[in-house]
Amino acid sequence: MFDSLTERLSGIFTQLRGKGRLSEADIDATAREIRLALLEADVALPVVKEFIARVKERARGAEVSQALNPAQQVIKIVHEELVGVLGGEERRLSFAKQPPTVIMLAGLQGAGKTTLAGKLGRWLREQGHTPLLVAADLQRPNAVNQLQIVGERAGVEVYAPQPGNGVGDPIQVAADSIDHAKRVQRDVVVIDTAGRLGVDAEMMAQAASIRDVTSPDEVLFVIDAMIGQDAVATAEAFRDGVGITGVVLSKLDGDARGGAALSVRQVTGQPIMFASTGEKLEDFDVFYPERMASRILGMGDVLTLIEQAEKVFEADQQERMTAKLVGGEQFTLDDFLEQLIAIRRMGPIGNLLSMMPGAGQLKDQIADIDDKHLDRVTAIIRSMTPAERGTPKIINGSRRVRIATGSGTTVTDVNQLLERFTEAQKMMKQMGGMMGLPGRRKATKSPKNKRKGKKGKQQNRQPRSGGMPALPPGLGGLPGAGAGGSGDGKDNGLPPGFQMPKIDLSKFGKK
Structure with a gap:
């Protein structure tokens, strides 16, 4: 955006x-x-x-x-x-001392409230809560049915005593939902309210009445991040007519100019608490002002990238890879394939690359990379024999032709993958050296090469200084995606005090 x-x-x-x-x-x-x-x-x-x-x-x-x-x-x-x-620091939900906590969603029709109710319910369930979604939008056609489908996908119960489509009293449904939540022991109630195509008195009166009968702990204003200048008038209307405690940005993955995100917090005086970044239920998270500011200035969002990686990389997988780094073991194509599969679960590849610091300098390259690249690389590796995956150096010309035929790709694709993988191997070796383990010596020029007088073949070179940090090994192996770093040692444009997060090896059992 x-x-x-x-x-x-x-x-x-x-x-x-x-x-x-x-x-x-x-x-x-x-x-x-x-x-x-x-x-x-x-x-x-x-x-x-x-x-x-x-x-x-x-x-x-x-x-x-x-x-x-x-x-x-x-x-x-x-x-x-x-x-x-953007709000300074992130603000979390305020939970009631005596359950259930009541969260009311308000906003215009088309802002994405119903889908967001499912996303919020799923997120709360993952946080250890037992949410209940309430279908109080009885005006919009099929709104109740949509919430039921979304709730089922999210694994969250939906309270929908009225069929909707203009039938039923939404205020009574909202009031009854609190008693229902207490009976079935749900600790959070998320109320999906009706919207209109524009701000009108009837919608505001209904939202205010639902607020009065449920006494919500949070009133979250859901706004389409793509509406631009209209965000100001809409936000002010809901602030004055309903009273909001927080803002949720939906459709933050759109191609609009993003002015709503930079305007709504200052206009309403209330923090942006969550952001919806895609169509899937998992495309939803807490809004971090500092991370968003860093992304806007092209500094990347490494912390979010790490958090997404931690969700898909299993603990034993992390320990195994760290042990390889620490022990100096060879990084193989099997390891590479394992990483690619995990990366695919993290979301669209373009979104991941955009979180890397300096990604703006690689905008054209990133635009040319999509998830099909991952599929192609996966197919190439799976067309190799176990011996070829473990020792790629044995892959000669005839083997490359066989691998390309078996994977439905070209020999050029296979060559590009092997070249990128070689770069990834070097990077993994560098990462092992950068961990500063006691007793590890700095790499020096190979004595053998020195005796033969070879030039430019220095082995185990030290990491280059400056430039963009290298891409993760799994990303660096994509055709068309360099392994990172300009290598020119020039200023990378990050402001003083902006540091990459450090890797804590203690949780991996480092002695």
Whole structure:
């Protein structure tokens, strides 16, 4: 969603990095470009004015004038102000001391409330709760039936005593659902309310009545992240007419300009609590302002990438791979295939690559990569014999032809995979050396090569400095996806204090 904004801001900051000192004219020009970028992204004008004013005030202050790298300091200021616009820190749900906790969903028709109710119910169930979904949207055709289907897919009970389609009293259904939840011992009640195509008095009155009879602990305003400037008026109407405690962004995976996400929090004064990033029930998570700001500025979202990986990589799989890194064992194509299968469960490959720091520099490459690449690579590896997977060096010309024929690919595809896999092997070896284990010696040039006077064949080279961090081994093996790193040692544009998360080996049994 923020691709165009990210591209504009990246261009602005690229111009800044060549300057040793920033003049007043530089600050004004940068602020003007940022203002245009935000307005093009459909951010509300009052939000843009306030944002630019704070950035200019801080950019003229001592923190920039005394910095060794003023350009990076400005990037840091913009990052911090974006985090502030998006809400500062994430806020979690407030649960009632005496169950059930009541969560009411409000918003316009088409914002995605019903689907989001299922996503929220599934997420709550995974957190150890026993949610109940309530079909209180009796106006929209088939809304009740849709919630029942979504609830079944999410594994969550649905309370739907009325058929809907204009029949039934939604206020009574909402009131009765609380008693039902107590009887069947459900600790969270999620009420799906009716919406309209636009804000009107009837919808607001009904939502306010449901709020009054259920006394919800949270009133979550669900807004379509693609509606742009209309988000401001809609958010203000629900804030004044119903009273909201939090915001949920739906359709954050769309191709709109994303202005709603940057406007709604400041307009409503309430935090963005959740974000829906796809059509699947699992495409839903807590909204982290700092992570979103980093993605907008092209810094990636490594923490979310790690969390998604932890969900699909089994504990024994992590331990086995870490043991290989620590012990210096060879990374094989079987390991590579295992990683690819897990990566496929993490979601669309384009979304994963976009979370890598510096991914904006590889925008064209990422656009050319889709899930079919994973299928092709998987087919190639599965067409190999166990011996070939364990020792790829034995794969000669005739074997490559056989593998290509068996996998329905070309010899060029097989060659590309083997080249990328070789790079992944080197990277895994580098990662093992970077773990700083006691007693591990720095790699040196091979004595054998030294005696023969070979050049450019240094083995076990140390990791390159600077540039984009290398892609995970499973991603680096994709045709068309480099193993990462520019290798030029230049500034990568990340602001001071922005660090990659450290790997904690203690949980893997490191002695």
